Each structure stands twice: as C-alpha cells, then as structure tokens.
Amino acid sequence: MHNENAPKEKSSIFIFLPLAVVGVYLVYLTATIPFKIGMKEGGVEKLLSPPPAPEAVAEEKVYDHRKLMKPSEDLVALGTKVFANNCASCHGAEGLGNGTAGSKLAVKPRNFHSLDNWKQGASTLGMYHTLEKGLGSMPAFPALDPEQRYAVIHYIHAEFMKDLAIPADSEKDIAALPQPGGAVSIKIDSYKETRVPVDFAIRQMLREAENGTPGKM
Numbered sequence: 001m002h003n004e005n006a007p008k009e010k011s012s013i014f015i016f017l018p019l020a021v022v023g024v025y026l027v028y029l030t031a032t033i034p035f036k037i038g039m040k041e042g043g044v045e046k047l048l049s050p051p052p053a054p055e056a057v058a059e060e061k062v063y064d065h066r067k068l069m070k071p072s073e074d075l076v077a078l079g080t081k082v083f084a085n086n087c088a089s090c091h092g093a094e095g096l097g098n099g100t101a102g103s104k105l106a107v108k109p110r111n112f113h114s115l116d117n118w119k120q121g122a123s124t125l126g127m128y129h130t131l132e133k134g135l136g137s138m139p140a141f142p143a144l145d146p147e148q149r150y151a152v153i154h155y156i157h158a159e160f161m162k163d164l165a166i167p168a169d170s171e172k173d174i175a176a177l178p179q180p181g182g183a184v185s186i187k188i189d190s191y192k193e194t195r196v197p198v199d200f201a202i203r204q205m206l207r208e209a210e211n212g213t214p215g216k217m
C-alpha cells in the first residue's frame with residue numbers, strides 16, 4: 001500500500017510546480033497591465049519629456065513702445081494705481097515732492113507741478129529713462145513692466161502737469177525705440193541736452209555747502 005502511493009505523490013509535485021509557475025506569471029501579467037497601458041498612453045514618456053513650451057502655458061505680453069507712449073484713459077487709470085503704490089511715498093499723493101519717505105532725502109523728490117530744472121527730461125521718454133536708470137536717491141524700477149511705466153508717466157502728465165508745456169520727444173528718440181515685442185529698455189539721446197550744465201551744478205553745490213541745505217533749483 002505504502003509503495004503504491006509513492007509514485008502518485010511524485011507526479012502531483014510535477015503537476016503542481018509548472019502550475020505554480022504559470023500562476024505566478026499570470027499574477028505578474030495582471031499586476032503590470034495598468035503600467036503597460038500607461039506607457040502606451042505616454043504616462044512614462046510624459047514624465048520624462050521636457051516641460052511644455054512657454055507659449056502653451058501663458059501668452060507672452062508683447063509691448064509696443066510707440067503705442068504705449070500715447071496716452072489713453074486705460075493707461076491713466078492703470079497709472080493711478082502704479083503711482084499710489086510706487087511713487088507717492090516720496091513724491092507725495094499730489095505730486096508736490098513732499099511724500100513722507102522723501103522728506104529725509106538731501107535732494108528732495110521732484111515736484112511735478114513745475115518744469116524747472118528737470119535732469120533727464122519731463123517728456124514721456126525722458127521719464128521712462130528715469131524709471132529705467134533711477135536718478136540720485138531715486139531708485140530704478142525694474143519691477144515695473146513697460147505698460148506700467150508708460151501708465152504712471154501718463155498719469156503724472158495728466159494729473160499734475162496738465163497746465164504745463166510738457167516737452168515732446170524727438171523724432172530721433174521715437175525712431176530708436178525697440179520694435180513691438182522687443183526690449184524693455186530704451187535708448188534716448190536727447191536727455192543729455194536737458195542735463196544740468198556743469199557750471200550751474202558746481203554753483204549749486206557751493207550754495208548747498210554754504211547753506212547746509214539743498215538750495216532751491
């Protein structure tokens with residue numbers, strides 16, 4: 001009896017082993033199906049591919065200097081906010097140059113209600129140049145985009161300088177402006193002509209040294 005059963009036990013092992021192997025393989029196949037489908041649909045490829053091109057994420061703003069340098073109601077409205085947030089602290093809410101942050105400066109912030117002694121020009125591009133480069137203790141404003149810069153200039157012209165003969169920009173400076181979508185920075189020539197003459201500047205410095213306070217220019 002015992003001897004008769006021995007081969008039977010042996011053969012059941014031979015049947016069980018291949019079945020187990022096939023079973024394990026089937027479980028493996030089932031488990032990897034989602035991964036294979038994902039690969040076909042670009043799951044892994046998507047992960048490995050470079051990020052989508054910028055234009056697919058957000059449309060890049062195209063700035064047109066020649067268009068923006070012409071005042072409009074929308075730009076003046078935008079400029080109202082830009083001025084309150086960035087300029088009023090020094091130049092004062094009324095543009096008189098008497099803001100609290102400006103009161104401690106040796107050279108006082110410009111009073112926009114006068115055309116006397118502008119250093120870089122009261123014209124649109126002259127002021128743009130000032131926002132780009134700064135002037136004395138006034139910082140440059142790289143964080144303002146071209147639209148915000150022109151907007152605040154139009155606001156200052158319309159709000160504080162409306163009764164003044166604001167100088168126009170030269171054809172040469174306008175012609176040298178970057179093409180639409182081009183650079184943020186501009187190159188202007190004419191501001192040099194409106195710079196304070198050297199002899200005047202020296203007299204001014206002597207007067208300031210005598211008085212201990214900045215003289216009226």
Ligand code: HEC
Binds near residue numbers: 086102
């Ligand atoms: C930290 C104080 C401060 C802030 C903020 C400031 N300014 Fe000025 N600004 C000055 C001072 C000071 C002067 C005078 C500099 C000089 O004459 O040397 C000046 C001068 C100017 C001038 C005259 C340039 C010229 O040709 O004489 C313009 C235009 C001007 N600021 C525009 C602005 C605008 C627009 C903003 C806001 C975006 C602004 N400023 C923010 C301090 C400031």
